[in-house]
Amino acid sequence: MTTLLVSLLVFLLLMELLVAGILLARRLLSPRGPFRLTINDTREETLDESDTLMNHLYARGVFIPSSCGGRGTCGLCRVRVEEPRQPCTPVEEDHLSPAQRAAGFRLACQVKVQSDLVIRVPDEILDAREREATVVSNTVVAPGITHLVLAVPDDFTFHAGQYVQLRIPDPEGAEGVFRAYSIASDPAIRGTLELAVKLVPGGLGSPWLHARRPGDVLAFTGPYGEWRLDPDPAVGLLLVGGGVGLTPLRAILHEAAARCPDKPVHFFFGARTGDDLFWRDTLDALAARLPRGSATFALSHEPTGSPWTGARGFVHEAVDAAWEPEGPVQVFLCGPPPMIDALRPVLDDRGVDPASVFTDAF
Amino acid sequence: MNPGDISPVTILIAAIFTNNILLSHYLGMCSFIALSRRLDTAVGMGLAVTFVSTFTTALNWVIYHRVLARGALSWLPGGLGDRVQLEIFALIVFIAVIAAFVQVVEMILERFSPAMHQALGLFLPLITVNCAILGVALFMVIRGYGFFQAVAYGFGSGLGWLLAVLLMAGLRRRLRFSTVPRGLEGVGITLIVTGIMAMAFMAFAGMVRIQ
DSSP states (O other): OHHHHHHHHHHHHHHHHHHHHHHHHHHHHSOOOOEEEEETTTEEEEEOSOOBHHHHHHHTTOOOOOSSSSSSSSOOOEEEEEESOOOOOHHHHTTSOHHHHHTTEEEGGGOBOOSOEEEEOOHHHHHOOOEEEEEEEEEEEETTEEEEEEEOOTTOOOOTTOEEEEEEEETTEEEEEEEEEEOOSOTTSTTEEEEEEEOOTTOSHHHHHHTOOTTOEEEEEEEEOOOOOOOOTTSEEEEEEEGGGHHHHHHHHHHHHHHOTTSOEEEEEEESSGGGOOSHHHHHHHHHTOTTEEEEEEESSOOTTSSOOSEESOHHHHHHHHOOOOSSEEEEEEEOHHHHHHHHHHHHHTTOOGGGEEEEEO | OOGGGSOHHHHHHHHHTTTOTTTTTOOSHHHHHHHOSSHHHHHHHHHHHHHHHHHHHHHHHHHIIIIISTTTTTTSGGGHHHHOOOGGGHHHHHHHHHHHHHHHHHHHHHHHOHHHHHHHTTTHHHHTTOHHHHHHHHHHHHTTOOHHHHHHHHHHHHHHHHHHHHHHHHHHHHHTTSOOOGGGTTHHHHHHHHHHHHHHHGGGGGTOOOO
16 A cells, blocks of 8 residues: 555656756746737837737737638638737748748737737727627528628628628637638628528537627627729629629629629629529529629539539639639639639639739638 | 677668668557658658667666666665566656656757757657657667667667668659559558568678678
8 A cells, every 4th residue: 555655646746857857947937028019110018927919919909811710721810010020930821922021921820929019900900999880680591501680780881892800708718719701791781790600519619609699799800811802894794703702892892883893793602402502583683783793503412303503513613714803803612622723724724813813711 | 699799880881771670570650650751751751760779778777787687776775676677667657767767858949059059959759759769769678688789779779760761861852753553552562662671681681790
């Protein structure tokens, strides 16, 4: 018995020593604040402890966009770090172009604050504040996709193609986490925000949003995003969406129908089967308001022999078969990465200027 | 030959070539497959493995022989030291020592050498669960190495792992331009090539022998 007890005691003592060693090293080696954070030369903050830049910014009400919760996978939380200049980590290299890296851009979730910092963020982000939205309705429109209609304050405005971030309660953190969702509604209509949320089983955001009921209140920030529709009627428009990637394109169609109905607008939507098509009536009605417009729906896995009379196959095949640019064109692609990769050669083949192609892969 | 009589230099050379931890024991495979895709990550990870393996082997040797081994605590009063059974904890203690060492090294690098931390920082946490490092610590005990032999074995095993991962990164660069059957792309062909490489390394077998 004594042998066992003493053995266990020595073992536990050894483990305690290791833990004490780590804690001591952390105390001696981790730089501790206060650090000074200067944002856009106008705002100064004092940071007491070493943490990621993103967490510090969120704690101070600067809501930079992020949809992955700080894991370095979405690449949205770009900020320009002017002082001190540090090289990017390999995680960031995947999300930043060489030009952005040379200009000092970093992902805020990967920057650990260990000294005074001078950073620059777009002014709209400094202005973005958290607002409250009330759920008006939450309807499942296709398997796994819900159409969430929110009542928002009237002073909230956005451009077609922009997105908002919803605060999702996190069981592990008191602050909650943010998830980005594109806005689907007409930018001209104030006070309403429509989103489509695809259910990701086991995810944090989508199951929670699917469970919201009318009257529930949730918090959001934004709008974010640099997608802007070119109002020039001479510039054509190609919109290609896959699955829930349809969301920002619906808002762009609304804006195009209202502001520049003479534009040649070609809209393609890819889904697996007829059941996965949603908002078809709204999209057809919008296309009908655009005399030089067309809407094509392509189904990749529709069973043969079904009454479906539209295009069959992947959406990039439908674009390849039916689309020719009629001059300069602006292209918006939103959907799964394989769809966007498959569309690039189609666009290159038509001589589309890569600078006029806007993509959102998720 | 008694393991205690082998010179550390022999052990070092054997650990790199004839008893390569990866190619003869197939340890440390997961990071080997994941990080041999690019030459720069292979070098980074290889150096990190070499560094950690050398120092944790030394550390684990001291802890094993001064605390865990039978009779190491014989100075305890009442003959307790001779009765305690701590060898069974060797596995878990080695894992904890490796994990703690990696954490502290990461903090030291972050503080004093940000450039080095940038280069190796990503790989250090991966090493915590690299079975090659743990394997080295366990083999050192089984074979009854002395301190300098153990350090040479740890250093040599790290270099051997670095050599294997570098060779594989070079091969995989060429594999990218070869026609690989669809079902074997990626991990499948990498494992087959590793097997062939292991057979090629058997040519070194006559050079030195430690076990």
